[in-house]
Amino acid sequence: MMARTPCVDKNGLRKGPWSKEEDDKLRAYISRYGHWNWRELPKFAGVSRCGKSCRLRWMNYLRPNIKHGNFTKEEEDLIIIMHNKIGNKWAKIAAELPGRSDNEIKNYWHTHLKKRVKSDQTDPKNMHRETKNQTESSDIGGHDEVEALCASSSSLELSFTNTHEYPNETNSSPLTPSSSSASVELTSSKFMVHDSLIMSSGDLIQTYSDEYDDGNFWTDPFFEDLDVVNNVFMAPSDSDEFIWSTMDLYSEYHSQFMM
DNA sequence: AAGGGCAACAACCGCCACCTT
């Protein structure tokens, strides 16, 4: 794998390439409960990563329907046309390519397409084609049309959630979609009770301070004592059932008192 | 066969926009 070697930052959070176990934990958690809050999520998913790293991993690799490699000619052409019109707006371009992440498109552009475009433009044999493309661009990928394309893509994320099969759908709860048409997006406010429930549930976490360090939002631990979370509440993978049962307990609590 | 250079790409980092309080 072409990635950085694993390491640990000052907060004990892992950096570098993701292991299969980490992927499995993150995928299992989000599939079941959605990404309700990226900063808190890794603690509950049992992953020693910062929220930002989890988000990136999910968006670029673990999302349902995500595709890798082998860009089609149509995809390449669309990237080139849109890049010609809107520049490095990778997220907007990615919105037009279902299953492709902005990061992958960005990488693909830098490693393949940029060179291709450059050589196309400098190759005299392509001068005619270039002019033709520009004409076509104004027809096919003109500014208005690209904007319209981008606007129409707002439901892309929803379409992903629609097509995703939740492995535990029968365990429907306020935190899990009751049907495949439900969004997995959950507001943080709906989760306000989460911590207090878990704390009261067997006093697993003795203290949870609101006054954690004012360092970096993405990388600093959410709980005052990360070790407590990792070693006590977030048990190793062989105790995943415990995590799920605790989360389900919360779900019941939520449906009983918060709905 | 060795090793230097380059390509590919996963992941990190900083910044910004938006939302909530």
Next chain:
DNA sequence: CAAGGTGGCGGTTGTTGCCCT
């Protein structure tokens, strides 16, 4: 209105594999 929290975007880096000499 200001400040803090959060999500998202785009630029960049770092590592590894491959190719060429």
